[in-house]
Amino acid sequence: MVDHVRAWHPAVPSLREVYHARFDHCYPMHTHDDWAVMLVDDGAVAYGLDRGDHHAVPGALTLLPPGVPHDGHSAIEGKGYRKRVLYLEPDWLPSGAQGLAVRRPTLAAPGPIVAARRVHAALRDPGDLMAAEHWLLAVRDHVLDHLGSPAPTLRDTPLARRLRELLDDRLTESFTIAAAAADLGSHPSHLVRVFSQTYGIAPHQYLVGRRVDLARRLLVDGHRPAETAALAGFHDQAHLTRHFRRILGVTPAAFASARPAQSGCVAPVVGAE
Structure with missing residues (x-):
């Protein structure tokens, strides 16, 4: 295929x-x-x-x-x-x-x-x-x-929720788990363990996935891959490309080239790079 x-x-x-x-x-x-x-x-x-x-x-x-x-x-x-x-x-x-x-x-x-x-x-x-x-x-x-009727929210702990809010608030910034732990008054190992147990994903995986999600929307909006990498918090375009392709199965350049024309009509499908 x-x-x-x-x-x-x-x-x-x-x-x-x-x-x-x-x-x-x-x-x-x-x-x-x-x-x-x-x-x-x-x-x-x-x-x-x-x-x-x-x-x-x-x-x-x-x-x-x-x-x-x-x-x-x-x-x-x-x-x-x-x-x-x-x-x-x-x-x-x-x-x-x-x-x-x-x-x-x-x-x-x-x-x-x-x-x-x-x-x-x-x-x-x-x-x-x-x-x-x-x-x-x-x-x-x-x-x-x-x-049916709404159920209680997913399992959570206050500390894991606070870290998730910090990651969302600082999505495009560069920081360390140690710095986040200091801000939250926790040991880094305990912080990672609580977050992973609560949400089923490690903090760094969550952060990269959210950044790829943001990059996808920026590309659809017309930003170039290099510009998107900076806006979404990646180190450079190569860093974006590696994670974007790993998660979404296509390079940012191929994804961007599949955008529809400005007229609103759907663009022709293009092959991934």
């Missing part, structure tokens, strides 16, 4: 990004700050979500909540996969939905799948953005029905 990607920001409320990919990429454990609603059109993806094992397959809608560690790889040896993802604002669903989505990330009923497909169909034409908004609201209603 030849690697292809494209991504863009439609002018649809709550919809931060649309991402289409066709490749055989093994995602390492990472997080992002958006809700991700994924359709797999071909192949299958095996993924871990907060220590649970799942599969994303054609005929199902997969819901990945913000801030929860997950990975992914082809579930079929020697075969890639094709997927379409809607990235949505963190407040797209009410508080408490995150915990429920961790336990029930798969929607297999026809209603939400049809609605999600209609969102993507409407996004093909800039004149149909209101239709895309309508069907996205329908997806939300289906998801809420699937999840």
